[in-house]
Amino acid sequence: MRAGLLDLDAWGGILTTFGQTMKVAVALTDSAGHVLGKCHNAQAVWTLIRDAAHDWTGCSFCISTGVPCTAVAEALRVGAVISVRDEAGLTHVAVPLLLGNQQLGAIIAGQVFDRYPDPLQLQRVAKEFGVSSQQLWDLSRKQRPVTSAVLQTSADLLCALGKAFLQQRYGAILEASLADTNGHFRLLVDGVRDHALFTIDTTGRVTGWNAGAERMFGYVESEIVGQNFSCIFTPEDIQNHVPERHLNKASQSGRIEDEGWRIRGNQKQFWADVNITSLLDDAGPIRGFAIIVQDVTERRKLVTVMEEARQERARVQERLLSHVSHELRTPLTAIYLFTTNVLDGLLGDLNSEQHGHLSLAVDNVKQLKSMVSDLLDITRVETNKLTVELQQVLLAKLLADVLNTCKTNASSKKISLHSNVAFDLPFVWADPARLRQILINLIDNGIKFTPEGGTVTVESRPFAEDNKFLCISVSDTGCGISPENYEMVFERLAQVKNGTQAGRSGLGLGLFISRDLVSRQGGRIWVESQLGRGSTFYLTLPVFSLARLCAHVFTAANLEAGFVTLIAVDVVWVEGTVQADIVPEIRKILERCIHPGEDMVLSSLGGAEPVETFFIIACTDANGFSVIAKRISRELQDFDNTSRLKPVISSTTLLVPPDQSRDEQIGGVMETIEELIRKHLVGKKKLK
Amino acid sequence: MTGKKILIIDDDRHLLLGLAARLKGSGYEVVCAKDGTAGINLARQELPDLVILDLGMPGEDGFRVLERMREVACLSAIPVIVLTARAPADNEKRALDSGAVAFFQKPTSNHQFLSAIRQTLGETIALSTFLRT
Numbered sequence: 001m002r003a004g005l006l007d008l009d010a011w012g013g014i015l016t017t018f019g020q021t022m023k024v025a026v027a028l029t030d031s032a033g034h035v036l037g038k039c040h041n042a043q044a045v046w047t048l049i050r051d052a053a054h055d056w057t058g059c060s061f062c063i064s065t066g067v068p069c070t071a072v073a074e075a076l077r078v079g080a081v082i083s084v085r086d087e088a089g090l091t092h093v094a095v096p097l098l099l100g101n102q103q104l105g106a107i108i109a110g111q112v113f114d115r116y117p118d119p120l121q122l123q124r125v126a127k128e129f130g131v132s133s134q135q136l137w138d139l140s141r142k143q144r145p146v147t148s149a150v151l152q153t154s155a156d157l158l159c160a161l162g163k164a165f166l167q168q169r170y171g172a173i174l175e176a177s178l179a180d181t182n183g184h185f186r187l188l189v190d191g192v193r194d195h196a197l198f199t200i201d202t203t204g205r206v207t208g209w210n211a212g213a214e215r216m217f218g219y220v221e222s223e224i225v226g227q228n229f230s231c232i233f234t235p236e237d238i239q240n241h242v243p244e245r246h247l248n249k250a251s252q253s254g255r256i257e258d259e260g261w262r263i264r265g266n267q268k269q270f271w272a273d274v275n276i277t278s279l280l281d282d283a284g285p286i287r288g289f290a291i292i293v294q295d296v297t298e299r300r301k302l303v304t305v306m307e308e309a310r311q312e313r314a315r316v317q318e319r320l321l322s323h324v325s326h327e328l329r330t331p332l333t334a335i336y337l338f339t340t341n342v343l344d345g346l347l348g349d350l351n352s353e354q355h356g357h358l359s360l361a362v363d364n365v366k367q368l369k370s371m372v373s374d375l376l377d378i379t380r381v382e383t384n385k386l387t388v389e390l391q392q393v394l395l396a397k398l399l400a401d402v403l404n405t406c407k408t409n410a411s412s413k414k415i416s417l418h419s420n421v422a423f424d425l426p427f428v429w430a431d432p433a434r435l436r437q438i439l440i441n442l443i444d445n446g447i448k449f450t451p452e453g454g455t456v457t458v459e460s461r462p463f464a465e466d467n468k469f470l471c472i473s474v475s476d477t478g479c480g481i482s483p484e485n486y487e488m489v490f491e492r493l494a495q496v497k498n499g500t501q502a503g504r505s506g507l508g509l510g511l512f513i514s515r516d517l518v519s520r521q522g523g524r525i526w527v528e529s530q531l532g533r534g535s536t537f538y539l540t541l542p543v544f545s546l547a548r549l550c551a552h553v554f555t556a557a558n559l560e561a562g563f564v565t566l567i568a569v570d571v572v573w574v575e576g577t578v579q580a581d582i583v584p585e586i587r588k589i590l591e592r593c594i595h596p597g598e599d600m601v602l603s604s605l606g607g608a609e610p611v612e613t614f615f616i617i618a619c620t621d622a623n624g625f626s627v628i629a630k631r632i633s634r635e636l637q638d639f640d641n642t643s644r645l646k647p648v649i650s651s652t653t654l655l656v657p658p659d660q661s662r663d664e665q666i667g668g669v670m671e672t673i674e675e676l677i678r679k680h681l682v683g684k685k686k687l688k
Numbered sequence: 689m690t691g692k693k694i695l696i697i698d699d700d701r702h703l704l705l706g707l708a709a710r711l712k713g714s715g716y717e718v719v720c721a722k723d724g725t726a727g728i729n730l731a732r733q734e735l736p737d738l739v740i741l742d743l744g745m746p747g748e749d750g751f752r753v754l755e756r757m758r759e760v761a762c763l764s765a766i767p768v769i770v771l772t773a774r775a776p777a778d779n780e781k782r783a784l785d786s787g788a789v790a791f792f793q794k795p796t797s798n799h800q801f802l803s804a805i806r807q808t809l810g811e812t813i814a815l816s817t818f819l820r821t
Contacts, residue, residue: 322775325773325775326744326773326774326775327773329773329793329794329795330700330703330773330794331702332794332795333700333703333706333773333794333795334700334702334703334706336795337702337703337706337707337709337710337795338702338706340710340798341706341709341710341713344713344798346709346710346713347709365795369795376775
């Protein structure tokens with residue numbers, strides 16, 4: 001073991017900064033794969049697993065059960081980067097540190113998803129480590145998969161960094177300049193060629209400047225040190241206090257990332273990827289900031305060009321499909337009309353065989369019709385244009401409506417349709433039209449794959465694993481799905497072939513679209529089944545929570561200001577009924593009148609025509625309210641030049657108690673706000 | 689017979705044939721036009737109680753027909769139901785704004801379509817409730 005040869009102090013800072021820049025976890029290990037010193041590994045998925053398994057003994061970068069990770073040993077043996085995928089689907093790489101034949105150790109980096117994680121695999125890992133599979137799923141979904149090319153680049157950079165370190169270390173190990181950590185930093189960062197690395201003090205004055213920075217910005221160290229780093233910002237950014245804001249944010253949250261225009265010494269602009277990390281002394285105040293800048297102008301150009309090409313292709317595809325769908329609908333309509341005309345006896349009586357055959361024809365027309373609709377949805381899944389508009393939804397009401405729609409289909413196949421839905425369930429936060437589409441698809445599937453005389457049951461209850469979700473299940477007594485197909489049924493163009501199920505199963509797009517739609521609503525969908533006994537599809541949906549919806553409003557800074565104002569805007573429709581299409585327009589207007597990102601607009605939380613109520617949660621006091629109120633009145637007046645609507649604006653300002661923890665503050669404020677909203681709506685209903 | 693007269697304007701002659709048979713079967717008198725211009729002329733002549741209108745047609749399209757019907761006094765009060773293969777996302781709002789009372793995308797179920805017709809013709813109540821759902 002050569003641990004002593006690796007200077008942990010010098011490496012710790014560099015690797016952490018590297019990890020933060022590349023958004024990967026990173027650590028230094030000895031040649032046996034043991035992590036040396038602290039590693040940067042704040043990846044949420046891994047933290048969850050590690051915290052759950054108290055006696056963690058495995059590789060610090062692997063979520064694997066019973067199998068030791070051999071990445072480090074393998075990398076040292078072959079002298080090249082080795083990449084490994086663990087059981088949770090996370091990929092990490094081991095970069096060998098070799099000095100001649102001497103195995104010094106390795107850098108492990110990664111813990112990224114290189115593709116969409118497999119829900120079943122995650123479920124298995126969650127079970128193994130005793131963590132909530134919903135939580136694990138949520139975390140992994142948030143972690144955007146990177147392509148293996150990105151991981152490879154990251155590994156290449158680490159190799160370069162490793163080489164630079166080894167050269168510097170063994171070329172200049174005895175130099176006295178290594179005495180202070182800044183010296184370490186200098187030696188290391190000068191080895192990095194295509195990134196600008198520099199340090200500033202808390203006031204923004206440059207304190208260190210590497211060769212990469214010199215090349216990128218065109219300032220030599222002697223002229224820039226002592227200057228304010230704002231000279232690399234555009235005049236507009238300086239005017240808008242962007243440099244100060246960045247430092248404030250970096251002080252608060254430890255680090256920030258930004259992409260934007262920066263200026264070289266010759267006044268030429270380039271598009272920069274910037275990371276600012278605050279430098280802390282042990283438990284002390286902030287010493288300054290380390291800044292890493294990468295010139296990504298070319299990448300940005302490429303991304304723009306690719307994005308334009310992608311959008312153009314998507315537009316062409318959508319135009320084509322919308323045309324095809326239109327052209328298919330016309331003959332389909334004629335077929336439907338002629339067959340139903342004959343079937344309904346408009347052209348004379350039919351014998352039972354004729355009737356039976358024509359009924360089948362109509363069933364097929366209906367199937368074709370839903371396929372045509374799916375065709376358009378599928379392009380939207382692929383162009384990321386399938387949108388959901390979330391609102392609070394009363395599940396019991398929606399399910400009753402869905403069951404009513406599916407009733408005919410079920411009874412024509414002599415299948416009994418049961419539902420078991422509690423009426424006291426909380427609201428869910430979902431898109432009612434899309435939820436309807438998903439449920440109808442699941443129920444119709446259940447009916448399709450269940451033999452005559454079977455049952456399809458729809459149930460809804462709080463999700464046992466996580467009370468922030470409701471769970472809906474659709475069970476059938478059909479042929480079932482074998483475990484190896486649990487995941488496959490959700491894939492595009494899935495066609496599970498099975499001897500017991502006759503007939504076609506549509507385009508096989510329904511579940512694929514449903515999965516996308518459920519996921520966009522913050523839930524997940526999966527299936528459990530027993531061959532020959534039936535299948536149960538489960539889907540979870542987030543429970544509507546005002547507190548969660550408003551969480552981003554209550555930042556530390558906003559709470560510190562000490563005021564929160566609840567503004568109620570009752571828009572009275574002078575001419576009677578609320579026009580549904582105007583509501584989103586008004587919402588947009590209100591959003592223009594507030595501070596975006598700080599305040600937020602809520603749509604009416606319970607209708608009482610002819611009044612539509614919007615609530616605004618604003619982090620401001622009574623003075624701030626009057627400014628917002630004036631703006632709202634003016635903008636609504638401009639919008640509604642025919643005076644069909646009349647806004648009535650009222651407010652209540654709450655004081656945030658200063659001597660409480662943030663959670664207590666938010667809890668207290670939310671409780672009061674919910675109470676105020678309830679009272680306001682009740683009052684309004686009475687007025688009506 | 690309900691005695692009510694319905695004009696169908698659609699460039700697909702199979703649709704005209706099939707829908708006319710269905711509507712006649714439900715007791716309506718039916719007249720048909722195969723494009724917008726002919727539709728307007730026939731509307732003036734026949735003064736139907738209801739118009740069923742396609743959007744995509746050669747010559748004067750459905751939107752133009754809606755526009756012209758609003759301009760002519762004797763036609764402006766006749767309710768129009770749009771029945772088109774076009775997607776509601778891009779056309780429903782525009783059609784309703786132009787004066788149509790309901791929008792259906794082809795193919796639509798006979799049951800729903802006939803309910804809408806009956807409600808539009810005042811044969812049942814609560815059209816507004818129906819259209820809002």
